[in-house]
Amino acid sequence: MSKLLTLENVTAFYGASQALFGVNLEIGKGEVVALMGRNGMGKTTTIRTICRMLPHSSGRIFFAGQNLEKMPSHKAARLGLGLVPEGRRCFSGLTVHENLLAASRDGYWTFQQVSELFPRLSERRDQFANTLSGGEQQMLSIGRALMTNPKLLILDEATEGLAPVVRQEIWSAMFKLKDEGLSILVIDKSLRELTAIADHCAILEKGATCWSGITADLVPDITDRYLGV
Numbered sequence: 001m002s003k004l005l006t007l008e009n010v011t012a013f014y015g016a017s018q019a020l021f022g023v024n025l026e027i028g029k030g031e032v033v034a035l036m037g038r039n040g041m042g043k044t045t046t047i048r049t050i051c052r053m054l055p056h057s058s059g060r061i062f063f064a065g066q067n068l069e070k071m072p073s074h075k076a077a078r079l080g081l082g083l084v085p086e087g088r089r090c091f092s093g094l095t096v097h098e099n100l101l102a103a104s105r106d107g108y109w110t111f112q113q114v115s116e117l118f119p120r121l122s123e124r125r126d127q128f129a130n131t132l133s134g135g136e137q138q139m140l141s142i143g144r145a146l147m148t149n150p151k152l153l154i155l156d157e158a159t160e161g162l163a164p165v166v167r168q169e170i171w172s173a174m175f176k177l178k179d180e181g182l183s184i185l186v187i188d189k190s191l192r193e194l195t196a197i198a199d200h201c202a203i204l205e206k207g208a209t210c211w212s213g214i215t216a217d218l219v220p221d222i223t224d225r226y227l228g229v
Contacts, residue, residue, distance in 0.1 A: 009059040010024075025209065092128065
């Protein structure tokens with residue numbers, strides 16, 4: 001399997017405070033990878049470095065055959081990074097349709113395709129984003145990322161704070177995306193769903209990769225050590 005994203009011993013700082021101390025991560029084309037770890041271990045910071053919202057200090061990041069070291073975030077996005085950020089961040093003053101069109105790039109994912117994945121977005125087409133429920137806003141955030149026609153979809157806590165029935169709808173959509181061959185990097189607190197969908201997992205501990213491997217090798221001893229409360 002050819003590699004789409006590779007992080008090699010990546011370090012990063014927030015000002016004088018070091019946040020990443022050696023992150024290693026690989027995602028192949030068509031692969032789903034779960035990035036795991038307790039709160040504050042560097043998962044969102046890793047995503048920020050991948051998307052070039054935070055520069056890394058050392059190590060290497062390659063995506064779609066390109067070295068991202070000196071690349072600004074908008075150019076990295078054009079290479080095919082589609083981010084669903086923590087907290088949704090929809091354009092509140094735009095309608096559902098306008099939110100999706102604002103991010104659209106030519107490719108498979110169109111308003112029609114997104115509407116088939118999330119029928120509620122079609123029903124809310126002309127509704128302003130700030131009038132949607134939290135679950136609908138999350139669907140809109142995922143749909144907006146898909147409208148960029150990404151090579152890699154990155155989901156940061158996409159089911160956080162949602163009702164169980166809505167969480168299940170989001171997970172069902174992710175399984176459909178996996179079946180369609182989209183590469184996905186996902187962060188979530190639900191170990192059960194993560195291990196069901198992920199091909200590989202990587203665990204961060206204090207800003208460094210402490211374990212990585214196929215999901216089948218993620219035995220209870222490892223989850224208790226690195227993910228337990």
